Amino acid sequence: MKSITINGSKREHVGKVATKALRNAGKVPCVIYGGENPIHFSADELSFSKLVYTGDAHTVVIVLEDGNKIDAVMQDVQFHPVSDKILHVDFFQLHEGKEINMIIPVKVIGTAPGVRDSGGNLSRNKRKLTIRALPKNLPDFFTVDISNLNLNDSITVADLSEESFTILHPETQVVCQVKMSRASMEIEEDEDEELEEGAEGAEGAEGTEGASKEGGAEVGKGASKEGGAEGGKGASDKNSEAKSDS
Numbered sequence: 001m002k003s004i005t006i007n008g009s010k011r012e013h014v015g016k017v018a019t020k021a022l023r024n025a026g027k028v029p030c031v032i033y034g035g036e037n038p039i040h041f042s043a044d045e046l047s048f049s050k051l052v053y054t055g056d057a058h059t060v061v062i063v064l065e066d067g068n069k070i071d072a073v074m075q076d077v078q079f080h081p082v083s084d085k086i087l088h089v090d091f092f093q094l095h096e097g098k099e100i101n102m103i104i105p106v107k108v109i110g111t112a113p114g115v116r117d118s119g120g121n122l123s124r125n126k127r128k129l130t131i132r133a134l135p136k137n138l139p140d141f142f143t144v145d146i147s148n149l150n151l152n153d154s155i156t157v158a159d160l161s162e163e164s165f166t167i168l169h170p171e172t173q174v175v176c177q178v179k180m181s182r183a184s185m186e187i188e189e190d191e192d193e194e195l196e197e198g199a200e201g202a203e204g205a206e207g208t209e210g211a212s213k214e215g216g217a218e219v220g221k222g223a224s225k226e227g228g229a230e231g232g233k234g235a236s237d238k239n240s241e242a243k244s245d246s
Contacts, residue, residue, distance in 0.1 A: 001057065001058065001138040001139065001140050002056070002058050002059075003058060003059045003060065003061055003071075004050055004051050004058045004059075004060050004061070004062075005062075005151065006043050006047045006048070006051070006060055006061070006062050006063070007043060007044075007047065007063050008030065008041035008042060008043040008062055008063070008064055008065075009041055009042055009043070009064070010039070010040065010041050010064055010066070010067050011029065011040040011041055011042055014029075014040050016108040022042050023085075023087070026044060026045050026046075027042040027043065027044060027045065027085050028042060028043055028044070028047075028048060028087070028088065028089055028095055029042050029087075029088055029089075030042060030043060030088065030090070030091060030220050031088075031089075031091070031092065031130060031194075032062065032070060032072055032091045032092070032093055033075070033091070033092050033093065034092045034093035034094075034095070035093045037088070039070070041062070043062075043225060045085070045086055048077075048086055051074060052077055052086060052089075055102065055105050056105060056140065056141065057102060057104050057105060057138070057140060057141065058073075058074075059071060059072070059073055059135065059138065060072045060073060060074060062091065066229050067075065070091075070092050070093055071093065071094040071135065071145070072091040072092055072094055073091065073092055073094060073100065073102055074089060074090070074091055075090045075091060075092045076089070076090040077089050077090075078208070087090045095135075095137045096134075096135065098134070099132050099133060099134055100130070100132070100133070100135065100137075100138075101130060101132050101168065102130070102131060102132075102133070102136075102138055102143055102239060103128050103129070103130050104128065104129055104130075104131055104138070104139055104140075104141060105127065105128050105142070106124075106126060106127055106128060106129060106139045106141065106142045106144055106175060106176075107141050107142065107143055107144065108122075108124065108144050108146055108176060109143060109144070109145050109146070109147075110127050110145045110146045110147035111146070111147065111149070112146040112147070112148075112153075112178050113147075113148075113149065113150050114129045114149050114150040114151040114152070114153060114178035115149075118150070118151045118178075118180075119180075119181055120151045120152075120178040120179055120180055120181060121178070121179050121180075121181045122146065122149075122177075122178055123176060123177050123178075123179050124174045124175075124176045125173075125174045125175060125176060125177065126169070126173065126174070128178075129142060129157070129160070129167055129168075129169060129175070130167075130168045130169065131165045131166060131167050131168060132165065132166045132168060133165030133166065135165060137164040137165050138165070139192055142175075144160070144176060145174060146176065146178075147176065149176075149177070149178045150178065151178055151179075151180060152153060152177075152178065152179070152180070153177065153178055154174045154175075154176065154177030154178070155174070155175050156171060156172055156173060156174055156179070157169045157170065157171050157172070157173040157175060158171035158172070159175075160175065162192070167199055191203060203225075220237060
């Protein structure tokens with residue numbers, strides 16, 4: 001892992017008045033934990049630009065005025081809520097044979113066929129991963145190659161695991177995946193609805209046709225029967241009347 005050197009001066013006073021004076025002078029109050037005792041020091045605000053305002057992970061070599069050099073990693077940084085200036089930085093001292101937890105960024109390379117050819121979207125579920133490792137085994141970043149990801153494929157923590165460090169996330173944790181785009185999903189839904197409507201329309205037409213045929217036959221049959229019966233009865237009655245008149 002790349003290292004950044006920060007030159008600092010030990011702080012003789014750590015009260016509010018001394019801290020305010022440091023900040024007014026363009027200095028940042030800092031503290032180093034992880035040793036026998038916390039070490040309070042200050043450094044120029046510009047010294048932190050490559051450490052704080054970057055997505056990369058770095059170790060730090062803190063060089064004090066007395067010549068003492070301390071290997072460390074940044075643990076926390078506080079910013080002013082309005083001006084966004086750095087107010088305070090916490091470091092943790094590194095020891096050669098002692099593992100440490102650190103947040104490592106994830107970098108993606110390549111082009112996924114599921115995005116290029118199938119219109120999917122690349123979803124980056126985890127842009128950083130927390131690991132535990134010895135200082136010498138800390139990686140600068142994770143490289144994730146998405147060149148073989150088709151639609152609905154994913155890369156998980158298990159795919160990035162190595163023996164030199166431990167990733168402090170479940171193995172099934174998805175780091176990135178290619179998902180179907182919303183536009184494609186809406187098109188498929190519309191097509192499914194059209195197919196369903198077409199099937200329902202065909203069923204309705206068959207039902208109507210059958211009903212009209214059967215209904216027409218029944219009505220015609222009934223009408224002919226009733227009409228014939230009524231007609232025959234009427235004719236018989238007229239013949240009887242004629243006979244009686246004569």
